Amino acid sequence: MATLVCRPGDPQALKAATAAAAAGASLAVLPLAEAAQWKKLLADSSNAAAGRQLFLVLPDGSALTDPNAIARYLGGALPPQLNLAVESWIEWEEAALRPAVYGGSSDALAAAVQRVKDGLAGGKRFLAGSGSQPSLADLVVYATLSPLAGSPSVAAVQPWLDALAAEPAVVAAAEQVALGASASDAAGAFLADADAARAAAPKLPIPGQRNILITSALPYVNNVPHLGNIIGCVLSADVYARFARARGYNVVYVCGTDEYGTATETKALEEGLTCQQICDKYHAIHKAIYEWFDIGFDKFGRTPTRAQTQIGQDIFRTLQQRGCLVEQTMEQLYSEPLGKFLADRFVIGTCPKCKYEDARGDQCDACGSLLNPTELINPKCKLTGSTPVVKQTKHVFLDLPKLSDDLQAYIDRTSTLGGWSSNCVQVTKAWMEQGLKVRCITRDLKWGTPVPLEGYEDKRLTGKAKSG
Ligand SMILES: [Zn+2]
Incomplete structure (x- = not known):
């Protein structure tokens, strides 16, 4: 006998149990909370049933997890069989009805209810089949609509819902899956699923409404977040998102871990893990901590996605076509044992200014001078202790000087028009007076967005290339 493991109600x-009862298939029902003997199954993430709230354990020990697959398995003997109408209703239930019922979109639900009403037009007793018994399609559609029975949203098909609720198979199944819980307790499973469905549904701009996209600076995925990350980064955006939601605006608050770049490779070297392992580890830590603080992201994602690569490379190609990129060769320290260029912080040596012996590649802690690693006297690789060699490496730079005149004109126009603060005007003026310099947008890295340019196979785009 197959065993259905589920939450009460x-x-x-109900869909599965009704199908079994109507088809005369025997079925045991076990509450999820008491499914001790299936604990191992639930804990094994390679198993399809792991983490599921509902699954059917078959006599051979394998499991079905898809609600409609379970209903088909248990209700397979129900007439009419191999019927196109039955099949298309079951597919429609999964593709359209269930998202509408659980996802809470009132327009989609109204359209779905209308579709059921149309299916019953002409005084038909059931959606499919012609017998006196409901078809599997009726049972599948009924189960998903059942939590809404009695509410105005399903009034148009209430007589059909009432008739099915009175079917002996439905009465028996409802009692079987209630597992002794009262009807109000049992509603919890549906409400929890509906919450989850709404949280997972993509949020889109709504025409004619105030749509607000909120994001906070993406935290690097190379550390455990501290209170400063919360206060200085995600909390202020969360407060604004909550304010805007309370005002009834359509808000999307998006954030995620920034996973590409030198910081990740550095951390991976330090911890002896691969970049992917570092990202997986710290993404999980970040996510858990922000959840603990109840930060209300609509999406907390990760930067390595196909869309991110496409957008980054698109921007690069556009800049290239417009002649905004220049190539320059620079000297960098290279570790032969590691076979890679060294990030500044991995080089130590003697400060050329004050002769302090433990100066870092980017800064001397003794005299505070900002340094280039190639300036260090007697440089050493911090990881291997070997002496790095100076190697030439070609990089792509953003030709900012070329844009100076255009930018100045833009600043002159918008600073007045946009009412910039005097502080903002002064800082901008200081930058422009110094003169803009070319800005490197590639790195000698393997972990990141590939540079879409020949000869740059071992280099990656910097975050600024994409965000700047
Ligand atoms: Zn110094």
């Missing part, structure tokens, strides 16, 4: 469990 779950409508998707």
Whole structure:
């Protein structure tokens, strides 16, 4: 006998139990909370049933997890069989009805209810089949609509819902999956699933409404966040997101871990892990901490996505086509044992200014001078202790000087028009008076967005190339 493991009153469990009862298949039902013997199954993430709230354990020990697959398995003997109408209703239930019922979109739900009403037009008793018994399609559609029975949203099909609720198979199944819980307790499974569905549904701009996109600076994925990350980064955006939601605006608050770049490779070397392992580890830590603080992201993602690569490379190609990029060769320290260029902080040596012996490649802690690693006297690789060699490396730079005149004209126009603060005007003026310099947008890295340019196979785009 197959065993259905479920939460009390779950409508998707009702679907399975109704199919079994109507088809005369025997079925045991076990509450998820008491499914001790399936604990191992639930803990094994390679198993399809892991983490599921509903699954059917078959006599051979394998499991089905898809609610409609379970219903088909248990209700397979129900007439009419191999019927196109039955199949298309079951597919529609999964593709359209369930997202509408659980996702909470009232327009989609109204359209779905209308579709059921149309399916019953002409005084038909059931959606599919012609017998006196409901088809599997009726049972599948009924189960998903059942939590809404009696509410105005399903009034148009209430007589059909009432008739099915009175079917002996449905009565027996409802009692079986209630597992002794009261009807109000049992609603919990549906409400929890509906919450999860709403949280997972993509949020899109709504025409004619105030749509607000909020983001906070993406935290690097090379550390455990501290209170400063919360206060200085994600909290202020969260407060604004909550304010805007309370005002009824359509808000999307997006953030995620910034996973590409030198910082990740550096951390991976330090911890003896791969870059991917570092990112997986610290992404999980960041996510858990922000969840603990109840930061209300609509999405907390990760930067290595196909879309991110496409957008980054697109920007690069556009800049190249417009002649905004220049190539320059620079000298950098290279570690032969490691086979890679060294990040500044991995080089130590003697400060050329004050002769302090433990100066870092980017700064001397004794005299505070900002340094280039190639300036250090007697430089050493911090990781291997070997002496790095100076190697030439070609990089792509953003030709900012070329844009100076255009930028100055833009600043003159918008600083007045946009009412910039005097502080902002002064800082901008100081930058422009210094003169803009070319800005390097590639790095000698393997972990990151590939540079779409020949000869740059071992280099990656910097974060600034994409955000700047
Ligand atoms: Zn110094």
